[in-house]
Amino acid sequence: MAVTLAFLMKPLSIAVDNILPSRLWRDSVIETKKVQKIRASIEEIDIIEPLSVCAVDRHTGRHLLLDGHLRLLVLRQLGRLEVPCIIATDNESYTYNNRVNRLSTIQEHFMIFRAIERGVSKERLARALCMDLSLIGKKLRLLDGLCEEATMLLKQHEFSPEVCSTLRKMKPARQVECAELMLAANMLTVNYAKALLVATPVEFLISGMKPAPSRHITHEQICRMEREMSNLQDQYRSAERSFGEDTLNLVLAQGYLRKLVENERVRKYLGTHYEEVLKEFESIVAISSMQS
DSSP, X not given: OOOOOSBOSSOEEEEGGGEEOSSXXXXXXXXXXXXXXXXXXXXXXXXXXXXEEEOOOTTTOOEEEEEOHHHHHHHHHTTOOEEEEEEESSOOOHHHHHSOOOOOHHHHHHHHHHHHHTTOOHHHHHHHHTOOHHHHHHHHTTTTTOOHHHHHHHTTSOOOHHHHHHHTTBOHHHHHHHHHHHHHHTXXXXXXXXXXXXXXXXXXXXXXXXXXXXXXXXXXXXXHHXXXXXXXXXXXXXXXXXXXXXXXXXXXXXXXXXXXXXXXXXXXXXXXXXXXXXXXXXXXXXXXXXXX
16 A cells, blocks of 8 residues: 655755744743754754745745744744755644654763764764753763663653762662662652662662761651662562553453443442442443553
C-alpha cells in the first residue's frame, strides 16, 4: 500500500516576509529562556530544522506557517531575509505540537560528549546551547560514578545534573534503589535525591561517611528517616512483585462484574436492595486503564 507523504522532500528557501504566522505571540516572549536558546543556536550554527509551511496561497502569494513560530520570530529579530522551509501537503499543525521528541538528560550528555569528541569546543557548545560553561562540564561528567543499572533506569527522563552528583556518592546497589524510588514517586528532583542520601546507611555510601545534615535535623530524625525509607523500599519491592498478579485479578474481576451489571435481572435486584453496591460495581466496570 502506497503511503502519501505529508510534505515535499526538498526544502525551499522562502522570503521571511512571505511567511504568515498562524498564531500571535506577546512581545514578552522574546525575553523567555526558550527564545534565548533558539537565538543563541541560530547565531552560532544557523537554522537546524527548517520551518514547516503550507503551499503558497494563490491570492496573497504567502505561505501559512504551521511549525516554527519562535524560530521565525528570532529570524525576523535578526534581520534574516530568507529561511529554509518544508512545504506541507496537509494543512494541520497538530502533529508538530503533539509528536515532539524531548531530549532526555542522558541523551543530552551523549550529544555533548560526541560533539567534543569531534572537535567542538566547550565554549562554542555553551554559546550554541545558551548554557554556562560550568554547566557544560557538569553535563559532560554526568555519568561519572553512576552504575549501568541506574543509568538505564534514568536514560529516558529529564532531571538536573545535580541528581547524578548526589547518586554517585552512593554505592551501585543503593544508586539503583534510589533511582527506582524517585521514578516510582515521579520525583526526579535534587531535594529528593539529597533526602535519600541523608537516609542512606553508612555502609551504602562511597566515602563511608554520612553527609553533614542540616542544623534543623536531629540524629533521631535521621534514624527515623532511615527506618521509614527502608520500609518504603520493602513496600515498593512487594508491590513490584505482586503487580502483575494483582492486575490480572483485577481484570478478571472487572470482566465478571461487567457481566453481572449487564444482566438486567441482577441489575434490577441490586438497584432495589443494594443500590450502593451497584454504584461501586458500575464504577469498577467503567475503569478502562486495567486492560491498557
